[in-house]
Amino acid sequence: MNKLEIKHLSKTYPNGVKALDDLSLTIENGMFGLLGPNGAGKSTLMRTLAMLQEPQTGEIFFNGVNVVSNPDQIRSVLGYLPQEFGVYPKVSARNLLDHIAVLKGISNRNERKDQINFLLQQTNLYEHRKKAVSTFSGGMRQRFGIAQALLGNPKLVIVDEPTAGLDPEERNRFLNLLSEIGEQIIIVLSTHLVDDVLDLCSKMAILNRGKILCQGNPLELTASLTGKVWVKKVHKSELSLYRQNFTLLSSKLEAGETKIHLLADSCPDPGFELVSPNLEDFYFSTIHSATAYEG
Numbered sequence: 001m002n003k004l005e006i007k008h009l010s011k012t013y014p015n016g017v018k019a020l021d022d023l024s025l026t027i028e029n030g031m032f033g034l035l036g037p038n039g040a041g042k043s044t045l046m047r048t049l050a051m052l053q054e055p056q057t058g059e060i061f062f063n064g065v066n067v068v069s070n071p072d073q074i075r076s077v078l079g080y081l082p083q084e085f086g087v088y089p090k091v092s093a094r095n096l097l098d099h100i101a102v103l104k105g106i107s108n109r110n111e112r113k114d115q116i117n118f119l120l121q122q123t124n125l126y127e128h129r130k131k132a133v134s135t136f137s138g139g140m141r142q143r144f145g146i147a148q149a150l151l152g153n154p155k156l157v158i159v160d161e162p163t164a165g166l167d168p169e170e171r172n173r174f175l176n177l178l179s180e181i182g183e184q185i186i187i188v189l190s191t192h193l194v195d196d197v198l199d200l201c202s203k204m205a206i207l208n209r210g211k212i213l214c215q216g217n218p219l220e221l222t223a224s225l226t227g228k229v230w231v232k233k234v235h236k237s238e239l240s241l242y243r244q245n246f247t248l249l250s251s252k253l254e255a256g257e258t259k260i261h262l263l264a265d266s267c268p269d270p271g272f273e274l275v276s277p278n279l280e281d282f283y284f285s286t287i288h289s290a291t292a293y294e295g
């Protein structure tokens with residue numbers, strides 16, 4: 001069992017933004033979802049875990065080794081798919097993988113070839129192996145990103161907002177690929193999309209303003225709101241009233257009508273019906289109470 005322990009990490013950028021605020025988290029094998037709104041600090045945490053930037057305070061241990069003071073210990077077992085994945089123009093997928101494999105220290109040529117062919121097949125890119133990655137579609141690029149992250153059989157894979165900008169079919173394909181990687185390593189997936197976490201992760205945490213607000217199993221966290229989420233179709237003009245007087249979790253257009261979810265211990269108003277909570281309700285209620293608390 002691999003274990004990633006993050007202890008009291010803090011990072012304030014020179015402009016005064018506190019991106020990580022005394023953040024602690026322990027992650028074991030399997031897919032871990034880090035969910036948070038834009039600007040929550042997800043990328044800062046992911047880059048810190050990938051040893052691309054140092055925290056100001058705090059420590060990170062991987063399988064008991066302090067990797068902030070021994071970064072090479074984690075680099076050799078790390079795969080990272082950044083939010084912005086730049087590629088060299090004109091270099092084919094296969095050659096780029098070969099180049100990255102060399103950088104990762106896989107010096108044996110046959111071993112590189114075997115791994116690259118296997119990963120190209122796993123990511124469904126084998127038939128495109130001679131094409132330049134710069135000509136790939138968004139979904140193909142992200143799958144290529146996973147292939148390069150898996151070179152060298154990492155024990156820790158960090159994937160930063162991988163489905164942003166993918167169409168639904170590409171997103172599905174990408175999520176299926178991630179789910180196939182297996183439970184024998186740690187995969188940390190950062191996203192602002194609740195559905196990514198719901199579809200894939202057995203453990204998750206919600207990050208906001210550099211702090212972990214809660215963590216656990218998505219279904220168990222969601223179940224904690226049972227009996228408290230109410231739904232009603234309302235007129236658009238009523239929305240601001242509900243927003244002012246209740247904890248409005250979400251409002252969505254459904255066939256031209258506005259459907260709202262409210263959080264309340266008892267029926268807020270005539271016409272509301274109790275619904276089974278979903279992860280989105282839990283996410284918004286968590287962010288809402290943190291924001292209300294902080295003012």
Ligand SMILES: Nc1ncnc2c1ncn2[C@@H]1O[C@H](COP(=O)(O)OP(=O)(O)OP(=O)(O)O)[C@@H](O)[C@H]1O
Nearest residue numbers: 013015017019036037038039040041042043044045
């Ligand atoms: N290099 C930097 N210099 C100054 N501020 C930064 C820098 N990088 C990030 N920030 C700020 O730190 C905060 C956290 O940013 P970060 O990118 O880590 O969040 P995020 O959750 O990944 O958001 P997003 O989904 O928008 O990328 C934001 O307020 C951001 O503007």
